[in-house]
Structure formats: structure tokens, C-alpha cells
Amino acid sequence: MTGDRWTLLLLKGEDSPVRQYSISPRTIHLAVGGVAALLLGVSGVTLAVGLDGTARLKARHLEEQNTLLATELDRIQSRVVGLESTLEDLSEKDARLRVLAGLDTIEDDVLEVGVGGPGLGTPESHPLYEMDEAMGKTAFAVTYDLNALERRARLLSESMSEATDSLAAHRDLLESTPSILPTTGLLSSSFSRGRFHPIHHRPLPHEGVDVAAPKGTAILAAAKGKVVRAGWYAGYGQMVEIDHGYGFTTRYGHASKVLVRVGQRVERGDVVAQVGSTGIATSPHLHYEVRIQGKPQNPMNYILPASMP
Numbered sequence: 001m002t003g004d005r006w007t008l009l010l011l012k013g014e015d016s017p018v019r020q021y022s023i024s025p026r027t028i029h030l031a032v033g034g035v036a037a038l039l040l041g042v043s044g045v046t047l048a049v050g051l052d053g054t055a056r057l058k059a060r061h062l063e064e065q066n067t068l069l070a071t072e073l074d075r076i077q078s079r080v081v082g083l084e085s086t087l088e089d090l091s092e093k094d095a096r097l098r099v100l101a102g103l104d105t106i107e108d109d110v111l112e113v114g115v116g117g118p119g120l121g122t123p124e125s126h127p128l129y130e131m132d133e134a135m136g137k138t139a140f141a142v143t144y145d146l147n148a149l150e151r152r153a154r155l156l157s158e159s160m161s162e163a164t165d166s167l168a169a170h171r172d173l174l175e176s177t178p179s180i181l182p183t184t185g186l187l188s189s190s191f192s193r194g195r196f197h198p199i200h201h202r203p204l205p206h207e208g209v210d211v212a213a214p215k216g217t218a219i220l221a222a223a224k225g226k227v228v229r230a231g232w233y234a235g236y237g238q239m240v241e242i243d244h245g246y247g248f249t250t251r252y253g254h255a256s257k258v259l260v261r262v263g264q265r266v267e268r269g270d271v272v273a274q275v276g277s278t279g280i281a282t283s284p285h286l287h288y289e290v291r292i293q294g295k296p297q298n299p300m301n302y303i304l305p306a307s308m309p
Helices: 025-100 133-176
Strands: 006-010 019-023 186-189 192-196 203-206 209-212 218-220 225-233 237-245 248-258 271-275 285-292 295-297
Touching (some): 025 133, 225 248
Antiparallel strands (some): 237 248, 248 271, 285 295
């Protein structure tokens, strides 16, 4: 190095002359700076290209996710429409069920189960709205419809449960209500408050109906219930009494044979005895009574026409 300059010697071979180059420190600094600038520039371009590629990849992923999300929202919206149709069918069935159960049907405006108020929200409040307005509105609408469907489903569930309970109670009442003529034969004497008695020969209340039939003819329970009497009873001879609940009791008198025991459960149509002429009777027949809270009723008011022989 001479003074403040750098000397560069180049040797090509033994016979070749020596070439000498003198370079100032400034030139070296500029060369080094230029190389560094070049490397920095190349690195910057490489980094920019890399970042751009990453951004493009992320953008592509986001686009794919948005497409999938939009498709999923459309699918959910289609299912919501299907659920609305299903709930409409259930509403119609619920209305018929409530009629059968003796209940008032639900009003249409109640079935809408509408809601309102400041806490309801708007499409703009949905998280997707800031990213995509259209998608945000669709997502809000789907959420709103689903909430409405959930409320309607709960209402219908409660309504059907009420109707089912009422129908079950109604059915039990129907099954416990005397509704058939207990034996086949000829109606020989009607219900009366002052019938002329064929044996006592004076007007006396006749608290049931008489059905003349051959001895041994089956006597059927007029409704389901529990046998509370089975055997001899003054005036009735061999008699069966059944408690049907709901205040109903029935009596079957003058039987030749009793076929049930006290405490036994019977269903409508079960054979409980056979026609006879025991007790105060002139010939084989069934004396049949219907009582409500112990008070005699006209049995013919509780016999369905289709059950008459």
C-alpha cells in the first residue's frame, strides 16, 4: 500500500509481466457499497416477491373459505325452508289433535311467536357484515329464521303435550262411560219415577230398565271399571255393581250366576254374569241401572244406537 492507496498485483505466470493496479480507499468503499446495495436490492425484490406470493395464497384461501361459507349458508337456508314446511304440517296436525281433545286451537298470530325490541339486533350487528355485507345479511336472516323456528317448535311441543294429556283423559272418560245395552233381548220395562210394580201392585220408582232374555244369556259390562259388589243383594237377587269412576256406577240385577268377584277390573264388553230371575222377579230378565254420584239415571240416555240389538 502506498500512502493511502491500495496496490493490487496480478500475476498470470512466471514469464508474464506483473500488472499493478493502484486503488484508492474511496474506490474500494464505493465498490463494496455498490455490491451491498446490489445484494440488498436483490434481497428486497426476493422478499417482495415472496410476500406477494404469500398474500396471494392467503387471498386465495380466503376466497375459497368465503365460497364454502356462502355454499353452507345456502344449504342451511334450504334446510330452514324445509323445516318451515314441516312445522306447518305439524301445526295442522296439532290443530286437529286439539279439536279431538276438546281444546281451542292456537291462533295464527300466536303461532308466529314473533319477537321484538331493541335487543333483537340488525344485519349490521352480525360479525360477517363487516367482511361481506351480502353474506352478513344472509347469515343474520338465517339466524333469525332458526330462532323463530325454535320458538314455534317449543310452542307446538307444549301444545301437543297438552292435547295428548287431554285426549288421554277424554279417552279414559269415554271408556268409563256406560254406552251399551248389557244383554240381547226385549226391552220389557222402561225407566220410571212411578211405575206400577208387577209384584207389589202399586206405583213405585223403577230406577233402571228391564231386558227380557232367556236364562243364562250373557250380561256384559257397559264400560270399564272395578267390581264393587258381586253376590246377593236385597230385591236385586244375584247382582253385580261396577264403579266406572267419574261418578258412574252400573248395576246388573236378577242374575242366575255371577261370574266376577269384588275388586276385579273389567273392560267394556266383558261377561260379568248371566241372565236369571233371582230376587224380586217374575221371569228371567236383566234389571240394568246407571247411577251418577249415586243418583239413578235413565240408562237409555247412555246407550249408543249402534249398540242396540
